[in-house]
Amino acid sequence: MKRIIVLSILFLVFSTTHAAQADVWTIDKDHTAVTFKVKHIHSKVFGLFSEYDGDVVFNPGDLENSRFDLSVRVKSVNTFHPKRDNHLRSKDFFHADKFDTMRFTSETITLQSENTYRVKGKMRIKDVTKDIETVVHFSPPVPSPFDKKKQVAGFDTTFSINRLDYNVGNGKFYNMGVVGKTVDIHISLEGIGSK
Template identity: 45%
Template sequence: MKPFIKLSAVFLFVLIFSAQATAAAPQWELDPAHSGIYFGIDHIYSTVRGYFEGFKGTVMFSPDDLAGSRFDFEVDVKSINTGNTKRDGHLNSADFFDSKQFPTMSFKSTAVKHVKDNQYLVEGKMTVKDVSEAVSVPFTFFGVKVHPFDDKSEVAGFEASMTIDRLAYHVGGGKYFDMGVVGKEVDVLISLEVTRKK
């Protein structure tokens, strides 16, 4: 084989291998009407529950290509809804989220790992206010099936849960926790329904 042909063959092999190595898992579109970011926090003897109405994200996932899978999200802090306008306003104030200065929260994944069965773990960096921390979030992958309303699309589902120390992210200075009014641990539930064309 001539040197030029050998070189071309090697170059072609490297190109193909590189493309395979960097190929991303399929991208899914969030179904906002059937997805949500919910939370619950203690208030004296009760639990206050709420959710964020505004969020967007990139979901790229395949059980067969975890290296190319990722979950990135951005949440609009002002969209917090606990069913009480006065309380929501207080949560947006400098006492808690200070949404004027920090209008968004974000999560950027760095790795997706399989634990067992349909249980996975996504590692990444979560940023709330002026704090960014590495976190590991366990999640369940419910599977993929043909969308009942569109046989040209597939639908997949995920659910993740975690507990966050809000004080570690400067969401509140601790005054209300010290008073025994508002807890410091926040239980978070993320429910996602995503779709893509077949």
């Protein structure tokens, strides 16, 4: 009888912990940003992508079945300079008419330290797909102040890619010393889940 009681308590504790961490997080686009920066001669050019979508399935207690899948529409690039943005959409860089999205898909997620996870996956830009690794900082869920049935979690990551590896430019502007080849990408995401 004692064993049954102990098992019941353990089951209850596990169930409560699991329920507190929603698996599926809907991206709150009003409070999510996909931004980047790249060197221009001596300064940095900052920009963002305003159109994106994806699936965030994350539970710290079930990393094997957790995943990140984010697609970004490259035509939505915005560096607050229309002429430059149109150039980025052209064949010289993204060739957005032919390659309309870039995508990151996770393959493994492992715990690195408290609320910090190492994520390995594939990044596809244009017709090139490469392995990529990044660190995601997880902000545990808190109750939504706007909906008692919802909770809000945060995901934040910064990583760098070599744009020339993905044929985003042919090296002309890099060799001229105008545009750097390293692009720093920052994703700050809020996810909404059910309690």
